[in-house]
Amino acid sequence: MNQTPPEYTTMPTTAAPVTVTFSWYDYTLFSTMLAISVMIGIYFGCFGSKQSTASEYLMGGKKMHIFPIAMSLVASHISGITLLGVPADVYKYGGAYWLCIPALIIVGIVSNLVYLPVLFEAQITSVYEYLEKRFDQRARTFSSLLFALSQVLFLPIVIYIPALAFAAATGFNLHLITPIICGICIFYTTIGGLKAVVWTDTLQFTVTLGAVTVVLALGVRATGGFANVWSKSLEGKRLDFIDFDPDVTRSDNFWAPVIGLSIVWISMTNTSQSCVQKLLSVATLRDAKLVIIYYVMGMSLVKTASVITGLIIYARYSDCDPFASHRITRKDQLLPYYVLDVAGSVPGLSGLFIAGVFSAGLSTLSAHLNCMSGTIYEDFVSKRVPRTITEQSKSKILKLIVVVCGVVCTALVFVFEHLGGILQLSISFAGATGGPLLGMFTLGTLSRRANCKGVFYGGVIGLIIVLSLALPVKYLQSYGIIRDLEKPTSIEGCSFNFTTVHQRYETQTPRSDESLVIFKISFYYYSLIGFFFTTVSGLIISYCTERDEKSVDEALLSPIIRQRVSNHKNGGVTEYDTVENALRLTIHNSEDKNDSKA
Structure with missing residues (x-):
């Protein structure tokens, strides 16, 4: 989340940062996971069809099974940002992120009813082809450019966080381990195509799930049971998120x-090539809808x-904050x-984790x-x-x-490691x-009236408005002018001696009043703002300009608004669902006849 931690003046006397040390068990587990991933890529790249066509490489030949596709979708969106970032965020700012569960349900319903039927029937390789x-073409190019830029900013962070954790665990140099691990991922993604990505994602998600499960089980045991965790979370105000205050700055x-x-994930599921490409790799629309359902269930469990x-973690350290005691700094x-x-x-637990x-x-990178x-x-x-290029050349x-x-x-990983707050910048982008x-x-x-000018300039306007909001916020945060408040922590239970001046969140004097109120809007709403201004x-613009010359193909409209016209050959009579549709189609047909006569 885009909060800035409070200021501490701490002088520890015995506390020191703790580091992970790998044993041979840990190296064995970690190396085995990488080796299996490489073998999967070699298998799909060197045997069978060898991914020799573009359709096979990108869509798996549209014969992929439901379960591995669903698991791959979940795995590709559960990165180190989730595994490391969400627990720390909950510890610092409370469990409001848990409300992502109803958001995911909304995502599943809206995707299956509105967007997925259109995209599946369009039979496209790139979602922006729609x-x-x-x-x-201009709308397609603009949307593709947005996607490519977002990935270039997102992927270095995805790999930087776990590389940093691995470097800390093993003592290896970050600059050495990053290209090696990324090279392995690039290798099996390159030669294996979508099939390798899907099956390695399934393997890697299984490992991730195992690590999360072990951490949960050991944590509950170490903190005295789930009832104690819940009680301490209530006392520490970590569960005070059922608050219907309409304040958009919170x-x-x-x-x-x-x-x-909801807006972020509806967009991710239905407009991101990384999701849509997998949804279109199954055989039928029914299968694709089932993938969405399993995807929502899997995401809900991991989140x-x-x-x-x-x-x-909060229950464990409710009386001795590791940040205030300088046991950790990030x-x-x-x-x-x-x-x-x-x-x-x-x-072996360190290696598993x-x-x-x-x-x-x-899995996210691949x-x-x-x-x-x-x-x-x-x-x-x-x-x-050339249009005559062979499928093998395309591959x-x-x-x-x-x-x-x-x-x-x-390469950008080595640039981003020197840029403070790059995670917040990527979320805003x-x-x-x-x-x-x-x-x-x-x-x-959802609109027949929207035209080429409207969708292009609407997208440009939405992008400019959100960037005009997000970039100044980043600047104000870097100078401490905007600071969100943290939940309370304590150091009263620490067993070591140190001198500390701990500014609790109740006594912090926020400086955010120095900035305009608009820049205090929660980053959660950035996608909503962009969506609102783009559509409106x-x-x-569409209503103020001329209609596009080409008529709207009903197959490119969502089923919930498609014109329901049924032709019953009963004496040559055509039945219409509404008078408006009858008049519109009659006029349209008359114009077509006049044009043909001319």
Whole structure:
């Protein structure tokens, strides 16, 4: 979350940061996971069809099974950001993130009813091809560019967090381990295509789930049972999130996570190539809808586990805050510190935990690299290569794109490690791109009147407005002008001696009043803001300009608004569902006849 920690003046006398140390058990577990991932890539890349066609490489030949696709979707969206970030966020700011569960239910319902039927019937390789069919090439290019830029900013962070954890666990240099691990991921993604991505995601998600389960079980045991965890969380105000205060500057009330995450994940599920590419790789629309249902269930379980882990960590350290005592200094150190504390003597647990965190990062990286190659090829490269190019040549180009994108993202890791607050910047950028993208797709699926000018300029307006909000916020936060308040912590139960001046959250004097109120809006709402201004401005521009010359293909509209016309051959009589539709179609047919006579 985009909160800034309170100021502490702490002089510890005996406390020292704790580091993880790998044993041979840990190295064995971690190496086995990587070795199996590589073998999966070799199998799909060198045997069978060898991913020799673009359809096979990107869509798995549209013969993928429901369960591995659903698990791959979950795995590709459960990165180290979730495993390390959510528990630390809950510890610091409370369990409001748990409201992502009703948000996920909304995502499943809206996706299956509104967007998925349209995208599946369109039979597209790049999801942004839909915008070209519905509007024009300019809308497609703009949306593809937004997606590519968001991935370039997102993927280095995805791999940086687990690489940092692994470097701390083993003592290896971060600059050495990052290219090695990324190289392995690029290798099996390049030669194996979507099938390798899906099956390695399934393997890696299993490892991740095992790590999370072990951490939960040991944590509950170490803190005296779940009843004690719940009691301490209530006392510490970590569960005070059923608050219907409409204040949009708060991130810990009911509305911010439910509304904000609903928009974010609806956009991610239906406008991100990384999701849609997998949804379209199954055989039927019914299968795709089942994938969505299983995806929502899997995401709910992992998110719940991460939130509960945060509550368990708070129960463990409710009387001795590791931040105030300077045992740790960064939020991403909290979960590794906790794992060592409760189970440092268990052989192999450190390896399982780091392997789980790294598995989450690798699965996300591989999935997004694969879909980026499809988007870049379909929307940019394919228009510049001969139409006579063979399928095998297409597959080689796709693999080359994966390598280039992987190398770029790996190189950016070494840039991002020197940029403070880059995680907050990436979340804000995700809102800046996700909101306008969802607005553009919504204009296409739910409005017949929306035209090419409306959807393009609406997207541009939505993007500019969100960036105009997010970038100044980043600047104000860097100078401490905007500071969100943390939940209370204590150091009264610490068993070591140190001198500390701890500014509790009740006594903090916020400086945020020095800034404009608009810049205090919760980052949860960035996608909603982008979506709102894109759709509203897009509709206004569409109504103020001429209609597009081409008629709207009913198959490109959502089923909930498609015109229901049934032709019953009963004496040549056509039945219409409404008088309005009858008049509109009659006029349209008359115009077509006149044009043909002319």
